[in-house]
Amino acid sequence: MYTEEMLESIKKVEAKRAENAAMEPKRMTAEEKDQVLKENHPDYREDQFDVLTVGPNKGEKAPKELVKMLQSDSRLKDNLPDLSCPDYETDVLIIGGGGAGASAAIEADNAGEKVMIVTKLRIGDANTMMAEGGIQAADKPNDSPAQHFLDCYGGGHFAADKELVYKLVTEAPEGIEWLQDLGVEFDKDAEGNMITTHGGGTSRKRMHAAKDYSGAEIMRTLRDEVLNRKIPVVDFTSAIELIMDDKGHCAGAVLMNMETGEILIAKAKVVIIATGGAGRMHYQGFPTSNHYGATADGLVLAYRVGAPLREQYTLQYHPTGAAFPEQIFGALVTEKVRSLGAKLVNVDGEVFMNPLETRDVTASTVIRECRRGKQVDTPTGGQGVWLDAPMIDIIHGEGTIEKRIPAMLRMFLKYGIDIRKQPMLIYPTLHYQNGGVKVGTDSQTCVENLFVAGEAAGGVHGENRLMGNSLLDVIVFGRNAGKYAAAKAKTVEVGKLTLDHVAKFEKELADAGIQPDEVSPKLLPDYTRKVND
Known part of the structure; x- marks a missing residue:
């Protein structure tokens, strides 16, 4: 060859x-x-970035391709749907069927809430499925969460949210046990001890793996658990706009069937965005390791309702x-x-x-x-x-x-x-979106009742992620979002549904002199009759 x-x-x-x-x-x-x-490093190529001129991150830089999507027209701009008769009603609506979305669904179901997953491909068609090397956790005698914290925080150039990093590393050992109890088959030695290896930037051997298809093994297990619990999954259906209520709280999403184009309304007490990364945006023309649906949808949806991003400039x-x-x-x-x-x-x-x-x-x-x-x-x-x-x-x-x-x-x-x-x-x-939507330790954004978990969330990895911390992120913060969202759902009374934010954002674009030539979210990459320059 x-x-x-x-x-x-x-x-x-x-x-x-x-x-x-x-x-x-x-x-x-x-x-x-x-x-x-x-x-x-591509992140230092200033000619590949633009400055956002509208929205909560106005005045900050982001990759040109992302800026274009964040400042594009809504897919609903000229045809707002009727919100009075929702097609779905649930307590916890999860947008995304990867590791974070599945973990959130399991925990919200454990809490007794009515849960629904909507995913634009199938459950498991996600970057989690494609992760290979392993998942980090400091659970050996010569290691500690404190040492894991230092590796993560330093490896991310000290830009991460320290409280999020603390939660990541302190809940990592429990996350491994949780996965093992669900049925993940990690590599073990003859005595049944977990085999761990080094990763780049790690000071201890804390990489737990299932051969070199760790993500597939984890996703298989999570998917089976979701399906065995009979948690509803609406597949081949994208969220194209979040729905708010008259109190300014997130209250569902407008959905689009990817095969028929049919528009559907999902009403929810709380929403969890778990849409993953952005590799199929092909920033700076790079190839990608990401799955077919990784097009930064969650960032666009959250940004349009006023949730700020962080570290959106680093990939x-x-x-x-x-x-x-x-x-x-x-x-x-x-x-x-x-x-x-x-x-x-x-x-x-x-x-x-x-x-x-x-x-x-x-x-x-x-x-x-x-x-x-x-x-x-x-x-x-x-x-x-x-x-x-x-x-x-x-x-x-x-x-x-x-x-x-x-x-x-x-x-x-x-x-x-x-x-x-x-x-x-x-x-x-x-390979990975280091930043994302800004969240607190409860995985909630500044928009009430809107949670974000996994690769779509920012603050966990700073400006660089260490190997094995992505699978760990989707488990720790997917579970985290599911628990907190379910608890919040118990107290929520949803007001009148509205899409007023769409017109408000369109006015911002017009006032800034922006005339978009595309709509967003992107949903899928366009490879038709493309030729490399």
């Missing part, structure tokens, strides 16, 4: 493999990290997306490959960094290596560096790759690349 030029480079990689496997590359200093980020570009073959361009190559010992190697077979720096630093260093002319070129004009997976079997013994990262092995074997013998070509891929 590899070209002749690639195979020539692989010969250099093979010649130095034993030496490279044994070496321990030095860690970067704080100053070196700052420099490589500023010179190479995570996973350092190891597949750069070749083209059929899997941008697909995630789990960080677990590096945590097991594989190192990043340039075209000349040289290791150029420690493989377990934080993701933003690692991605920036890969980009820098390519800019220095040390890249491997692909036949379609792409580029990348090698991730030398065969080191894993050298370090841990033959069969380790097949046992610990079977999904990676299968993904590349489909294209004639055996990662037990050959390296993988990688380049950063758009």
Whole structure:
């Protein structure tokens, strides 16, 4: 599958493999990290950002693509539906069927509230399903939530909400137990102890995993629990606008059937947005590891009713997306490959960094290596560096790759690349929305009765997320949102339903001189007859 030029480079990689496997590359200093980020990370490209001119974050920057969606017309601008006869009535309406939405549904159901999930694809079609490497929790004798907190807070460049980070790390061990009780099959040793590994930016081995399909295993378990409880799931149906009541509180959502275009009204005492990320916005033209529906819908819905965002200017570009073959361009190559010992190697077979720096630093260093002319070129004009997976079997013994990262092995074997013998070509891929809607420790926004959980929420990760903290986030804060939303629902009396905020936002756009040429939320990416420039 590899070209002749690639195979020539692989010969250099093979010649130095034993030496490279044994070496321990030095860690970067704080100053070196700052420099490589500023010179190479996409978040520092000022020409790729615009300033918001309307809404609660007016005057702040965000990616151009996100600004356009936040400042677009509502899909209901010229045709407001009748709200007097709702098609659905529930206590807790959850928008999104991924890990956070499912966790919230389970906890709200536990609290005895009437729950409904609405999801624009199917339950489980989410970034949770595509997560691979594992989930963090400080539950070993040589670790502690305090140490986990320091890793998270420092790894996020001290920008996160400390109270949210505290909740994340202190409730992590319980989250692992909860998942295990539900039936998640984590990797264990012969004595039944959880096997844990390092991740980039972690000071302890606290990554719990199910092979290299941890997210799929977790999502399978959560989905089955939701369905077994007979919690209603309305699939292939998008929320296209939130509904407020005459008291200014969130009171439901306008829904659209993705197949028929039918408009439906869902009335609720409380609403939880759990719509996930934004990879399919393809910020700065990057490929993405995200699922098909990751288009920042939740941010648009919340922003239009007055809920501010935070850290909306920062995205995570996973350092190891597949750069070749083209059929899997941008697909995630789990960080677990590096945590097991594989190192990043340039075209000349040289290791150029420690493989377990934080993701933003690692991605920036890969980009820098390519800019220095040390890249491997692909036949379609792409580029990348090698991730030398065969080191894993050298370090841990033959069969380790097949046992610990079977999904990676299968993904590349489909294209004639055996990662037990050959390296993988990688380049950063758009992976995670670091920021999101601003929430408190109860997962509620400043808009009464509107909660947000998972990747759509901001403040947990600051300006960079550590490996394994996304799956942890959806569990801890999905459950959190479900508990608090259910408790709040018990006291809510919904007023008269209204969509007055739509006209108010349209007036803001007009007063700012903005004439949108699109509607939002985006819902799905548009790939029809597109050609790369």
